[in-house]
């Protein structure tokens with residue numbers, strides 16, 4: 001049975017937030033910022049006792065931790081600056097701490113895997129005046145990574161995974177990569193990059209946080225359905241970010257993020273495809289929309305997105321019979 005998760009970027013979450021998540025029926029929490037865990041600032045990796053206390057607190061509200069993030073690997077490591085190997089040592093230690101705490105999925109953020117580019121961003125206005133992130137890639141072509149830069153980055157990525165994958169196998173924890181957002185040409189993790197990862201690192205503990213929003217940005221629902229089918233059949237989809245978009249780079253040279261019911265993709269069709277390939281992980285209510293009257297913590301947005309996903313899941317059960 002698929003479950004619903006939300007992302008928290010801080011670990012000092014209040015009881016009132018956990019209560020709200022529990023009330024609206026969230027099953028799991030994902031932690032999106034690897035540097036937020038107690039211990040990372042001081043020693044470079046999370047403190048096991050602090051992590052276990054956080055896990056127990058979340059469990060006391062009827063939820064669990066689904067995915068966490070390893071301490072960030074910076075540009076210094078990519079360019080092999082002196083002393084930067086320590087970052088990989090810390091990521092490796094963090095992985096073993098998370099495994100010891102019984103966390104199922106870790107994700108390594110690496111400088112250069114995502115690219116949020118002010119050159120191509122604009123504010124899209126949707127129904128009721130709601131604003132959303134829009135991107136149009138005209139003008140960015142000259143700034144894209146060269147073939148040489150791409151290969152250099154890939155070499156460093158292989159150094160990172162070469163260290164982390166054997167540990168993931170040894171400690172039985174899943175190592176998940178998120179697709180590059182924005183999926184511009186030359187970014188490492190589009191559909192070709194995803195194939196490349198599992199070809200180079202065939203361990204069954206290597207897979208993806210499959211983000212329907214990011215991949216929809218690349219090619220709309222046709223691409224998303226194909227990729228869910230392919231990577232899902234290979235058992236490589238460990239978690240799903242559920243987000244809708246309008247347009248795509250392939251079809252409109254641009255895209256706009258949208259509410260789950262108001263983009264081009266029919267989210268129920270995506271769930272049917274996930275069900276077809278036997279996916280039973282979390283559906284994360286990705287990227288909180290900016291709703292009128294919402295709090296800085298996006299509590300209204302959580303209610304909208306989580307409620308929508310829970311209704312889709314109820315419909316899916318009836319559909320399956």
Ligand SMILES: O=C(O)C(=O)C[C@H](O)[C@H](O)CO
Pocket residue numbers: 032107114178181209211214287
């Ligand atoms: O959740 C992650 O690991 C991400 O990489 C999230 C992305 O940075 C963000 O949602 C952009 O799609």
